[in-house]
Amino acid sequence: MTEIKELHMEITTERDSNYKDLDKMSVREILENINREDKTVPDAVEKTIPQIEKLATAVAEKMADGGRLFYIGAGTSGRLGVVDASECPPTFGVPFDWVIGIIAGGDTAIRKAVEFAEDDTEQGWLDLLKYDINEGDVVVGIAASGTTPYVIGALRKANENGLITGCVVCNSNSPVAAEAQFPVEVVVGPEFLSGSTRMKSGTAQKLVLNMLSTAVMIKLGRVKGNKMVDMQLTNHKLFVRGVRMIMKETGLDQTTSTQLLERYGSVRKAINASVPQ
Structure with missing residues (x-):
């Protein structure tokens, strides 16, 4: 019988919601309680600013020398990485291969979940190799639980090959963070809907990615004053x-x-x- 390691771990994102009987709440109660939980996310992100600073500094230095930034994740986390990467060219006028988002299961998984894609410890690195990844690049793993095998394997191989690695997770002392040289651990607590990390955890990851990519692009000179002077004029x-x-x-x-x-x-x-x- 296969041992499920996560059952023996303290995973905050898997804890029961602080709210009971969601199905008996009125629509107003549901919305107000979700909003109450969402308000805690920026405070959790603020606590990680020193970690984000270290990661952003490392990324900016590598990219200034010609390196690239790779996001890699599964499910909601992978989609958030793809979104942030895809928004860098139109916002900052950078080439499409400067920031690259990779999701377990490939582009199909952006719209439709691919079963068990995140459980393959080898595929993450294989997906990175398709881009001729090298030690000049940076790999940032994104995983709310911090236990995603696809991300763990990718970061481990990246480390073995001399790359800078970082992560954005929503649990403390996770396996993903253990593999990252520059971990960002945003602990937002249990979700309103138990285990639904597309909610507070996803919001926290989106905020961190906004901060990371924007800070890096500013340091790379892609902003003048407070203006997006290199944005693509697409409409x-x-x-x-x-x-x-x-x-x-x-x-x-x-x-x-x-x-x-x-x-x-x-x-x-x-x-x-x-x-x-």
Whole structure:
């Protein structure tokens, strides 16, 4: 009989909810209680800022030298990594291969759960190898429970091959954190719906990933002041935002700013072109 190690571990994310009889609550009670729990998440994240700082610093240094950032996870955690990675190019104008999100089960798992994909300790590293990963890169494992074999195996092999590793987990002293050189442990407590880590844990992971990628991109020079000057102009709203940025930065009128943005296709380039050399 296969031993289930998790049964012998103290896993906060698997504890019973602090709320009983959810099915007897009114809709208003459900919403208010979820909101009450959600309010605790930013405080838990705040406690981990020193850990996030160490990870962000390590990532920025590696990427400044030409390295890449890989997120790897399963289920909700994997999807959050894919989302953060996919938002870096349009937000910061970076190439699509600078930040890469990998999810157990492949792209199919983004929309539909792939059974037992997260239980394979070998596949995570094999998936990373498809990208010619090397010691110049950083691998960040994302796992709410901190026990996902797919992530544990990937971080272990990454360490063996000389890569920088980090993680974002929602339990203390987890196997995933033990494999990471720069662990971020955001302990948010039991979920409103027992074990549903797409809730508080997912929210915490999303906040941490926002902080990590944004801090790294700022340190890499992809932001000017407080503006996304390298954003991709993929729709009318963003084009209008770009025109406003140019107007505010340069003092030019709307017509001239629009012409500059149309000519250069980049807020940064348009601003630089308007400054006398």
